[in-house]
Amino acid sequence: MRLLRTLSGLTIAAVCLAGCGSTNGSATPTSTPQFVDPAAQASSADPAAAPSAPAGAAPGPSTAPSTPPSVKPSTSATAPVDVKYVFPVDASNVDWHDTHSKYPATDIFVNCGSRFVATTSGRVLEVSLTDTYVEGKPDGPANGGLSVSILGDDGVRYYGSHLSKVQSGIRAGVRVKAGQLLGVTGKTGNANDVCHLHYGISPPCAKTGDWKVRRGVVWPYTYLASWRKDGQKSPVASVATWKRKNNCQA
Numbered sequence: 001m002r003l004l005r006t007l008s009g010l011t012i013a014a015v016c017l018a019g020c021g022s023t024n025g026s027a028t029p030t031s032t033p034q035f036v037d038p039a040a041q042a043s044s045a046d047p048a049a050a051p052s053a054p055a056g057a058a059p060g061p062s063t064a065p066s067t068p069p070s071v072k073p074s075t076s077a078t079a080p081v082d083v084k085y086v087f088p089v090d091a092s093n094v095d096w097h098d099t100h101s102k103y104p105a106t107d108i109f110v111n112c113g114s115r116f117v118a119t120t121s122g123r124v125l126e127v128s129l130t131d132t133y134v135e136g137k138p139d140g141p142a143n144g145g146l147s148v149s150i151l152g153d154d155g156v157r158y159y160g161s162h163l164s165k166v167q168s169g170i171r172a173g174v175r176v177k178a179g180q181l182l183g184v185t186g187k188t189g190n191a192n193d194v195c196h197l198h199y200g201i202s203p204p205c206a207k208t209g210d211w212k213v214r215r216g217v218v219w220p221y222t223y224l225a226s227w228r229k230d231g232q233k234s235p236v237a238s239v240a241t242w243k244r245k246n247n248c249q250a
Contacts (some may be wrong), residue, residue, distance in 0.1 A: 010041070063134075076246050081119045083154045084178045087198055087227040089185065090115035094228075096199075096222035103250070105216030106199045106224060114185045116160050118176040119227070122152040126208050127171055128161075131188040141211040144198060145189025148182045149214055156239050159200040159214050162191040172208075174226035199224070202240050206247035212250040217242050 015047050087094075091114040096106045126149045135143040148170060150156055164186025176182070188206030200216025201223070218238045226233035 022165050029159045035216070044115050050058045055198060064107075075088075081153065083225050083234075085120050085223070086117060086179045088117060088119050088158070088160060088199055090117050090181075091177070092098070092156060096136060096221065096224055098219065103212075103216055106196060106220040107200055108186050108197040108224070108239040110195065110197060112184075112186050112225040114197075116148070116183045116185055116197055118150055118178055118180045118182055119158040120156075120178045121151040122150045122158075122170055123175060124170060124174045124176060125149045125151050125157065125204065126214070127166055129166055129176070133189040133229055135190075137146065141209075144211075144215070145191065146183065147189075147198075150176060150182075150205070154234060155204070156235055157202045157214065159198075159202070161215075162189050162196060163185055163190060201235050201239065202250075203243040203248065205243070210248070210250075213248060217246070217250055 016103070089108055089110050090108050094108055094110045094114075096108040098106075098235075100106060107166055111220035126147070128141075128144060128147045131142075131145040133145055144159075146163040146166055147159065148163070149159040150167060151156055153239055160182065162185070163183040166183040167181045170176075170182055185195055185197050190200075193196075200214060201218045201220050202213045202216060205213050218235055223233050223235050225231075
């Protein structure tokens, strides 16, 4: 009878181990879920850690590459351009509006002789040093009087006009930094005898000569409001959208 009880106990123990699994035997316990970064999954996979197929079983598809790929992609191709934005007039007393006659732009009202500065780093595209505006003539490139436009390092063109003077050394092709002096405000061109800076944001479609685009195609108000408070709101997306929809036709 003692022998029968011993055999019965061994049988029950064997059945329990087969059904519940064992951490010390050949059966494998349920694995703890792992949350893996998909971008790093291929490189972090260890082919040696993959469970081997049972003897005689057909091999399944391999999920691990024979040679793990590099996990260090180049960051230079995707890194955004590092630009800084500043308010285009360096003065304490300024005002501007969210509307403008005929097309999207802004008139920044400021005292004559205030500093007009580069919105961001970039390169000078066009400079007008002579006021050739004649009252009553149709709208044209002379409307701005003395003016400067730059192509920012963010790919956006920034334009200021009605200047009384362009700073010495500012000419086409010259690189400028954010906040660098470009000229001083005035009332040349079609300024209605009021000192202000006409300010326009646009894509550099033809870079030079395309005055209808250059004078402004994207409303600047919200960007100016940001820059006035040292914010860094960028017009890049809005300018790209306008260009895509209008194909540079203003």
